[in-house]
Amino acid sequence: MTEWSCENPEEHCDLHACQLSYKERNPQLDKELFDDPRFVCLNCGAKVHDGKNVCRPRPL
Numbered sequence: 288m289t290e291w292s293c294e295n296p297e298e299h300c301d302l303h304a305c306q307l308s309y310k311e312r313n314p315q316l317d318k319e320l321f322d323d324p325r326f327v328c329l330n331c332g333a334k335v336h337d338g339k340n341v342c343r344p345r346p347l
Contacts, residue, residue, distance in 0.1 A: 288344050292299055292343070294342060294343055303341060303342055304321075304328060304331060304333030304334065304335055304340055304341050305328065305331045305341070305342060320335050320336060321333075321334065323338060323347065324347060325337070325338070325347055326338040326341060326344040326345065326346060326347060327341070327347055328341030328342055328343055328345075329344075329345055330343050334347065337340050
């Protein structure tokens with residue numbers, strides 16, 4: 288795995304935080320993804336509630 292790879296590429300989707308940075312944001316979706324963060328992405332540094340929403344999740 289390279290430094291910027293995704294640990295779960297088959298599920299790499301539009302709900303990964305790194306992908307959302309390139310799209311128009313939805314306040315309700317942002318609330319669901321980013322409120323009460325429990326994981327950080329080792330690629331982009333995004334802090335999210337559920338590890339499935341980043342490429343390389345690690346618990347905070």
